[in-house]
Amino acid sequence: MDQYQCPLSLKTNGSEQRTGGSEETARNVTGNLVREIIQRYEGRYTTPPNIKEAVFGSDSTDLQEVCVNLRHGVKLHLVFGDITAETTDAVVNSTNFRDFHGGVCNAILSVAGRHLETSLTQANVNPGAVFITPPGSFPCKSIFHVHGRRKTRIIEQLVYGIIQQCESLQYKSVAIPAICAGAARLDSQAVTDTILLAIKNATSSAPLRHLSSIRLVLIEASLFLTFKRQLVQMFPHDVINAESFIQPLDFLSTISPGEQSVFFFLGLCRKEVDDAKTNVSDLYQAHCSTKTFDKKDLKDLTEADKKALQELLKSEALHVQEDVPGNGGLKVSGLKVGVNKVAQMLHTTTPLRREMKIKEEEKLYTLVTWFILGHDGKWERLPKAARNDLEKGDVAKGVVDKQAKRWSVDLQRMEARSSGQTTKLKRLENRADFTLPADWDNMSPGENLKVVLLQADSTEYQTTQNSFNQTATNTVTKIERVQNVHLRRAYEVQKQRISEKNHVQGASEKSLYHGTSQETCDSIKKNGFNRSFSGKNGAALGQGTYFAVSAHYSVRYAKPAADGSRTMLLARVLTGSYTQGNSSMRFPPPRSSQEPDDRYDTVVDRTNNPNMYVVFNDNQAYPDYLITFY
Template sequence: MPVDGIELHLVFGDITNETTEAIVNTTDFKDFQTAGVCKDILTKAGPQIQAQLTGARAASGQIFKTPPGGFPCKTIMHVCGERNPDVIKTLAKEIVVQCEHGCYRSVAIPAICAGQGSLDPNVVAKSILEGVKEGVQGANLQHLKNIRIILLKINVFLAFKATSKQMFGGNTQLTAPAPLVLTSVTTRGRSATSIRHSGSTRSSRSHSLPLPVALDFSSLVTSLPDTESTAAFLVIGHTNNDVSNACRDLQQAYKDQCSTHTFFPDEIERLTQEEMDQLLSKVNSLHLQIAQNSSEEWEVEGQRNGVNEVVRLIQDALRRQVREKDQTFLFSQVTWCILGPRGIWQKVPKDVNYKLEKRDVKDGIEDAQAVKWTVDLQKMEATSCDSGQVTALKRLENPSDLSLPIYWDNMSQSDLLKVIVLDPSSTEYKTVKMGFKRTVRKTVLKIERIQNMNLRRLYEARKKELENRNGLIVGAGEKILYHGTSEASCSSIMKSNFNRNFAGQNATVYGHGTYFAVNASYSAHPTYAIPAADETQLMFVARVLTGYYAKGQGDMRTPPERVAPDLYDSVVDDTQNPSMFVVFHDCQAYPDYLITFK
């Protein structure tokens, strides 16, 4: 609806789908993990934004702004409504003012304190809409043109809609056909009854003419006009009995054209934002009524054709859900990948993954960047429809408890270990070599990728454990580090991982664990990368989970205690600028590549 030169939208949907230039996040600046608007926004924005909020303070009625992080906007405005209607109103006004000062053209605002705050939706609606109105009327807006209030729950949406109609006017309520109401009248000595049809219908003119005996009441009701709020029928007959019969037939004809359909709550809740918008649009345009009954089921009422359209819409949505469920299940079992323009493998979207697996590619595919390709599954190649560029496809079969890394070659269940010699012209080879050559002047002869299914499964389980325990900011602390080795130890490491029992063979300055260097030059020293008879040396490029780390000591066999009963996850030589990491858990490192150099 228009409000003093700007557009105010009430949107029944999820704020994380918004693409406005400013996004408002409602938070208490303490709890960022409880499900709700705040958690959804911060999950999309990323841990760096949550880190900025931790310990932040904003005066009552004031806004704390941060960059957008991963959210597709220009700024995020964090507010605390304090469950106080006056504060909420002040915040709504201040949001308008700051958007104008920041030259933002659009802003998305949630129902502040109507969710986790549990305030009455009507109170929240009144506070926000009044604050927006005062903010708009009190400023000569040059930049802000679009204010979107995003409402996740249907009862909150309807409360805002009713309040906005009272405050701003306009046709904003959902309408639905209502029963015919009979009102007796007298016309020039004849019996007459006025029948009013509530709903959005066009005004009809009454005529003092007798109704034809063979009137088709069904066709009359079907063609009911549809713009004004009330249609009146004046039924005139020679006797009361004639009029009553005619009215009864007309009422029955109306009832015959109406129907009701009931949906379970989960059928409605699983609709996407686009499908929900379509549903509300149909309910509004077809003059239907949708509401929850005492069993919390959703009932749609109105003319049969309109109800049937809604039923078809929701059935299509359910078919989509079944299809998406099949796609998700397949995606966990089989992953199709396409080699990107910079030589890096990328997963295709789930629906494309499903099409490739079902060999339904006659119309081509579209990758995650919306580039269209034709596909040759015999050659496992894809050709760009625009540029004609040809690239590779590959298919990975995942075990039930592990998703194969996207850069691996496919492995069968019986292939527990594969050692793949990398092509020197590949991006993967060049990337590994570049990290090595950054600090080592020696010549790289060969780089091999180590694909050990069992070791990777244990490593990924440990990674998930550390991520859950350490939270978003520190997480597992995965790093790419180096470990020099001998030809004798090389095969053992590839098969059974780095072994802490060998600690002490070269050094135990920081503890009895497995040592990894930040710089390849340290691991390239002959003490660690022991030269073979032909003077070649070996070095592993390892993925290492460092998590929380502390300063190491020579007598340590486990990391020191961090917060009882938890220990640190690793130790280092220097906590401010570590060049060496030591881990004490066999699964906390994975030998990713083996470099042969001389």
């Protein structure tokens, strides 16, 4: 138990007895005593002191925070204290945008950071306008900088603008000093009348949907009393005194409660002892605050961050409870200096962690891709949110595809279900410099060529076979997908070049047939097409590689193997812009005589509905499927 005894008095059997000394001396001693109480109290105790008896002058008993219920659920708090201890969403700085080393401006910038002086010096702010900057190290969301210019008309306009800006930014609370009553030395009564009337008008003219707490923070006692008298006159039926902290705080705390401190004060008379009890409670209240942190403020914290937060809550002896049970938010209460440290930690750490998380997710998004098989048999890339949940295995609530359809997930079977429909999931691991196409299978690290045998009952097999049999009556016995990383990468680069040149998305990509021998097919799937072999089956349209629109046309060039089987390639071909070909062409002709370097991409047998395309760049075609038939 801590006991503080005034040397001028003593307590005997519940009564006070004077032992000598002047009342003025007693009050001076008591003032120092109260300051010592606060200093000893800060950071040590989680409940207010158990105040037994106290003594000091009663001249400060009116310096108690008061509250007024305005219209539309807005509360106006009149606070005797330091604005740098506030934890509101917005804080107002009264400045002339030139001198930053005096009054409220100096105090705020000392916390926020002196780097803001550069922005304020360079600001070109019209009279009555609010200049908004980031908070720097101040535990708020924004700082509103205003210049009252010692004119009540401008001060009224500024207060109205502050409230409108808070509403526009969806801020819930704002702390405002007495604009122009400090260094500007404007008449305190004029400042009081102007600010209170402006607040009354701004909050009654139209409903406020977001702003619910306006705090007028006054550091001078005489100015506070002036505001208080005017407030009582303006709102005679709405003034509510702040709750006393003599009763213990009732919080559900995750931190073990600290020791309780008991103070004894010996007084000169009963009235001064009773006044002292109220004053100590008010002093405690003036140094306390409560701030709520949403789930979004906490969700990106690492385990190390959470441990550091727990240590801070413990060292500052703060109370913690769930904001709304189950939603993940926290309400932190205690001494303002401690609450501000928590706010500063979260406002610094959370955005940094969120940025790091976004970068990690972006990096992961390029390296890992999740797909869902659509009703048309094509693989559809899932959105980032679904991809992240699947990677983490966080699928209890299912995933949502690009059409906003929610699917329940079975990761063991790699299946997704929705409304009685079941489909497949697929996960591809990309290369650092190459994204695997959606229809490919995974490839091992360092594996650059993979030939995948398609299942006859798959949509991919049936689509390829049906396309072949539209013009060819031969029997297909096998279809293989060719996955060649080097060839496909070079093909995609060429596709981008032709698209940009022709200002056409996709470079007019077509699926065309190329019939040849089994030996040549094996070479093509490994090394790609080679126009140097042009002429083996004729070169009527030019010395390039030939591709047919119809499988029937290419069947005649597919030479039988020893077992009688034949092979044909179904290739992706970038046809781009084309013109009529002839046997003398070694490359496509220019598209314009004025630009000899701007050439066609391919030549054809006829420009009206071509049957045959010829390419002169090996990277302009990619062997997609190898079809074996009789």
